[in-house]
Structure formats: structure tokens, C-alpha cells
Amino acid sequence: MRAAISDLPIRFEDVSVHAGAVTILDRISLDVTPGAPTVLIGPNGCGKTTLIRLGMGILTPSSGRITWGGRSGAPGEQRAMVFQRPVMLRRTASANVAYALEAAGAARPERTARVDELMQRVGLEGRAERPARRLSGGEQQRLALARALARNPEILFLDEPTASLDPASTKAVEDIVRSIAASGVKIVMATHDIGQARRLAGNIVFLVRGRVAEHALAERFFTSPATPEAATFVRGDLVI
């Protein structure tokens, strides 16, 4: 069902974002290519969320250019996103997924089967008829993943999907993310959890104060970081 034209690679060319006098992203140039998950890491406020939003296409840069598969202003049908604090619609868990399917243009007859399939995929089949807002934090995050998958995306953006979850819920979310990546969906994820980056990343984009300090394959980044900031971060020391 995927459109023939790919949104990959996503190319950032000299992209800056300013909010008033504050520079959030400072002349970023970056290629996000097909393959294993791209993980954005860096301290809070380094611009991870802003970069994710730009990639998703729900934010326009102050200057510079972003292209998706060579096209600027690609419509975004093939991209989906899970926010750090996803908004649960005031209806049941399965109705949330059905809503996303409808928004993605799925025909009514196929929706019921797809809802069941997606709920199973994120391990929420037993929670289908619960009000979404009554689910636990981890369950809400998994429901948000199911909603994002309903769009049948080529690229899935995740903004700190486990930021406030306990280890068990974090593992559940990571397992799902891994299986999504294995099914051929390009994952672009922001996290400040270096352990999570080690577990999931194919390549690492290390951001410090709105600039790309380093972009490298995960093994390279963790074994021989090229910049002093990255070395500090990999050691587990605080990068400010």
C-alpha cells in the first residue's frame, strides 16, 4: 500500500530554527538514509525534538531546506510520529486506533481487522475496550505506536518514547520498536538515554546546543567517539 515514491533520504541542508532571539537549531546539515534506526541523542534542550518535528514536516525551518526523497514539501502520507506525551483521544483504546486508520484513509470494512491486528502487535489486545485515558503510561505509549502504525508509514519518528516509563514498560516499547524496524520501517528516534541508544541505534546523530556534533555508525560512535563532547557523553558524564 506504500506509495511508489520514497520519502527517503531526508536531507537537511543548512537548516536553522530560531524562536525569537534563541537559536534552537544552528545550520544543521544531515542525511537520514534508509536502514537501521537513526537515533538522535544529546542533552535536554539540544534540539532533538525540534529536529524530529522538522523531519516529520510539522514544523518549518527559519532558514535552510529540507527535502524528502528529493522533494521539498512532500505531503507526509508516509510519515508517522509518536510524541513524548501522546494525546489520548477520549474514547476506547481500539477506537483510538480506528480513528488513526480512518485519518489514514483506510476503508471502513478493513478497519476492524486492522484494529485487532495493530492492538495485538503492541500487546494491547486485552485492553481494547478500556478508555484510552485510563491506560497506564506504558500502555498509552504502546497505543500511540499502534496509532502511528495505522498510517502504514515508511518512516516513524519517535520523540523520547520511554522518557517517563519504568524499565518493564521501556522494554515493552523497545521490543515493539525493534520489531517495527525489522519490518522495514525507518525509525528516527530521539532519546537522552544512552543505554537505549546503544540497544536500538544503527547510527547516531549527536546534538549539542543545536548543532550536529557527530553523526556516525553506532559501533563507531560508542567505541571511538570523534569529539570530546561525544567521548564525555559516551562515558556517562554530563554534557552541558
Added chain:
Amino acid sequence: MPEGVSALGLVLGGDPTLYAIVRLSLQVSVSAVALAALVGLPLGAFLALVQFPGRTFLVVVVNAFMGLPPVVVGLAVYLLLSRSGPLGFLGILFTPKAMIIAQALLVIPIIAALTRQTIEDLWVEYRDELTAMRVGPFARVTTLLWDARFSLVTTLLAGFGRAAAEVGTVMIVGGNIDGFTRTMTTAIALETSKGDLPLAMGLGLVLITIIIVINALAWGVRRVGELHAG
């Protein structure tokens, strides 16, 4: 307090005239709120979600119209519906239909203004998520109205309170005709001026009781709904 006792007697005795008045009042006010909701809910959501030149002006006007004087609305509808008025051919002046229209006009700004505020606040929360899901403008309106449904119950109650309690418009466009367009509020005004304080008092008690019962029902519906939908 002999008046109070007779009022209670009237209510408990099931006076048929009283019941006819109560029925008409409810019928007019509930219909007016339903009609106003049909216009006011989408109008409020539209004002909350769509940017266009003159929007701020319209928002201020709608907010200000929450305080429209009922007698003025009554007069305007009277002029529209009177024999020589532009809608005089309808021949509905001094009928319950005219009263419903007039009360709906009074209630629309209340529902639209409160809906706009509710939807605007909810949109702040939902904007990113719905944008990422690429939900179109029309679906946004219906989604936000549905997800705000429990808050909007209170909005409708505010509208109903206004309709049920006002006397100015229904007096002017209804004419307070015995057995045809007499409502609780016009009857209270009439009985008070005639000096029949027991009947006026009885009607007043009934009116207040009905408003409390309707609010209690709405509260119950809201609680049950929230329990099932979160």
C-alpha cells in the same frame, strides 16, 4: 405563610393548567437550546479553529452577545415576524414557534462563545497529534467537538438556564396567551401583577425544581459518560 401552602397544594394537586404551562415552557426552551446547539456548536468550533480576517472582531461580538437583553431580541423577532415584517408571511407571531426562534437567538451566542473557548483550549493540546495524523479541517471540528463533549454538556446547560429563566422575549413574541403561549415565566409575571401570589409562588418553585432536576440529570449523564470514555 398561607401563600406558600397554597402554592405547594397547587403543585401537589396536579393542577392541569399548571401542567400545560410547564409542558409548554419545557417544550419551548428545550427546542430553542437544540436549535441553538445546531448553530452554536459548529460556529464556536469554527471560530476556535479557523483564522480569517475579522475573526477577533467576531469573537468579541459573540462574547458580547451573551449579554443580549431578551426584550431587545424579542422586539427584533417581533418586527421580523409581524404582519408587515419581512417574515410576516409565515404567520407565526404569537405562536410557540416564534418563542423558540427568539429564545434560540438568545442562546446561540452563549453556546458559540463557550464552545469557542472550550475548543480553543483543547486544540492547544491536540494540535500536534492531529496535524501529525493529517486530520483535515472538517474532521478536526468533529473530533474536537466529540472529545470536548463532557465540557459542552455544561455549555448546553448554561444555554438552557438562560432560555428557561428569561421572560422578555417569550412575552413579546408569544404574547402570554392563556393555554397557547403562556410559559412559567410569563405566568409568574402575570400572576404577580394580578396579585395571585400563591400561583406565582407555585410556578416559581416548579421552575426552580425543574432546572435543578435537569442539571442533576445532565451531571449524571456526564459522570456515567466519563466513566466509560475516560
